[in-house]
Amino acid sequence: MRFPRTLLKRNRTEIRISLYATKSQVFIRFKPEIQWTPGEDIPRYDQIRTENQSCNWDLLSIPIWVRFDDSKNYKDDYAVVGIFLAHLLKKESNEGNYFWKIEHKPLDNNYSHCDLSIDGSQIPKSVKRQMKLELKHSQVIHFKPYEKPDFLYSLKERFFLKFRKIQYYFNKSN
């Protein structure tokens, strides 16, 4: 797969995600054998991070692009998982209200790059465990390792991406 030029940061600045409706999704990749074992759930609980979990934002990326690494190499052996922000931002714990915080942190070769972390300090360990497992339960698998997109996939997803951008700028202007 060719590296999409729209992923390049160029001179663009970061966007405040809170401005955007929580209908959007983030995409996370998981490496097989290390971060995912055949026959088991994706993602594995022990591979979910509560701090600085890298992901791609669906306002600026389609799911399959998360397979591109920092050097623009396409890694077809990675599983691609999607998580809806609505599932993350509204989670509440029995021990208080803790939320996942998502920050847009563009990289030179990945403008859609975001960091996902639990908001706050001194977060109880039981809360971290609960939020990790809830994140695991809320995921949608887009691609299993080595699964290839079909012929129309990129075309279709690029169309949806344009639509999401229009929707975003429309919401922002209102």
Add this chain to the structure above:
Amino acid sequence: MTPALNHPDLHGLSQTLSNFTKSHKKLETIVDPDQGNNFLKKNSTSTYKYKPASIQERNDAISFSESKQKIAEFKRAFLERNDDIGIKCKNSAIHIYSDLIENKLIPIRVSIIEDNSLCLTLAKSNVKVYLEIYDDGSMGFIAENVSAKEIIDNRDVESRPELIDYLRRYLK
């Protein structure tokens, strides 16, 4: 005395060997399985107590050596190679792992997670338990129903017996 041991320097050694052989023969007589029980009955004050091992005991001995092997593998694979994991975490992990093996709760995976902690995954049919051992030696677990995608239990535990009780509840 054997010709090879006729040398004067080896005389003492040959004497020792000869004594050892005699005592060893005595020992063999004592530990003859057919006479063992009778011997014990007659010589209850003897320091050498022989009792033929039952099949159960032999099996226990094998599983004990297997569990020792598993613990050694665990030490070698996860604790000795990873300097990032703190001493408290390592000590806790060894004790917990030993307890798990003793209770036949075999982790399907051990992995290093964020904050230099360890995560032991245990599974039984539809239930998965993720046991986390933290850098300060403390521990906690979360149990899920895999197919229903539900959290069954999530708690910090103070002691190893308490932890084993909970794990047995969810995994037996």
